[in-house]
Amino acid sequence: MxxxxxxxxxxxxxxxxxxxxxxxxxxxxxxxxxxxxxxxxxxxxxxxxxxxxxxxxxxxxxxxxxxxxxxxxxxxxxxxxxxxxxxxxxxxxxxxxxxxxxxxxxxxxxxxxxxxxxxxGSFAINQSDWTLKVNGLVLDVERLELRLGEKKVELSHTEARILEELMNKAERVVTRERLLGKIWDDQMFVDDNTLNVYITRVRKKLAQHNIKDALQTVRGKGYQLKTNWGKEG
Missing domain, CATH: 3.40.50.2300 (Response regulator)
Structure with missing residues (x-):
């Protein structure tokens, strides 16, 4: 219960x-x-x-x-x-x-x-040892952690789901509609501004790993996760 x-x-x-x-x-x-x-x-x-x-x-x-x-x-x-x-x-x-x-x-x-x-429940991200890795950044969807080297940053369920989608499609544009569909299955009750707030929170979590400007807004389309952090030039 x-x-x-x-x-x-x-x-x-x-x-x-x-x-x-x-x-x-x-x-x-x-x-x-x-x-x-x-x-x-x-x-x-x-x-x-x-x-x-x-x-x-x-x-x-x-x-x-x-x-x-x-x-x-x-x-x-x-x-x-x-x-x-x-x-x-x-x-x-x-x-x-x-x-x-x-x-x-x-x-x-x-x-x-x-x-x-x-x-x-049926949509929970609780698969054992399920992780995503992009250029050294590790998303642990079971433990709700974002790791880079030895540093760990805790995530909420929603932040983890957003990062899961963005990291799965790194360097590609993920539409706002896809993110909303990934996060909420009752979209008719969701204020579109809610996604903006969560994107801001995800950017702050990335910034804790000194990953800045990687999550970019593609005007009129959605968002794109660039993966060139830690690279010179």
Whole structure:
């Protein structure tokens, strides 16, 4: 049974969400003390998190960063704040998706199922010892790591899927549509700006290996991973 961790201070909404999730055979746990959120998260060990932005003590962006220090589980923000910047901040802080209130429970369920499939189910990248290598750069899709020499950089599931596609087709253009199809199987609910945010995050992960300007935007088409890092001239 998949475990869903709910960080929301609206008691009525929490009750409705827990009833709905229980109906579909998920184990739902809601935070009861907003000072010890991280401790409850670590004790419950969820497969997925539903997280609000406006919370007592610290906001959802803060807690998302804390979760990401120890976990790569899918994190979905659920918030009444619908400005583009709120959604960008959520993704920049480590979230996988953003749902605005009021929401349709069936859409929430579809997104939960989609992210669980991607992380743990039929679409999960969990093949044993499955790695991709391009010019010394190693993507370990099982451990969610990007390695160059002895240095390791941790990835989210979504960042790993984007890099998987780009490294598989290194030096070739990968269309935005292909990346969206690779990452999300519920594209009708995806804001196109979401991909821009993830591309920025992938560039930052590459930059941690001192690989800069390798992931290029091909205007009107998509993205291309150049592989000439570390080469002189």
């Amino acid at each position: 998949f475990k869903i961790f709910i960080v929301e201070d609206d008691a009525k909404l929490v009750s409705l969400l827990k009833d709905f999730l229980t109906k579909y055979e998920y184990e739902a746990y809601s935070v009861n003390d907003f000072v010890t959120v991280l401790e409850q998260f670590e004790q419950f060990e969820p497969h997925l998190v539903l997280l609000d932005v406006n919370l007592p003590k610290y906001d959802g962006y803060y807690w998302c960063r804390q979760f990401r220090k120890t976990s790569t589980c899918p994190i979905l923000f659920v918030s009444a704040r619908d400005a583009k910047m709120d959604q960008v901040m959520a993704l920049e802080n480590g979230a996988d998706d953003y749902i605005t209130k009021p929401f349709d429970y069936e859409i929430v369920l579809a997104k939960i199922k989609s992210h669980l499939r991607r992380a743990y």
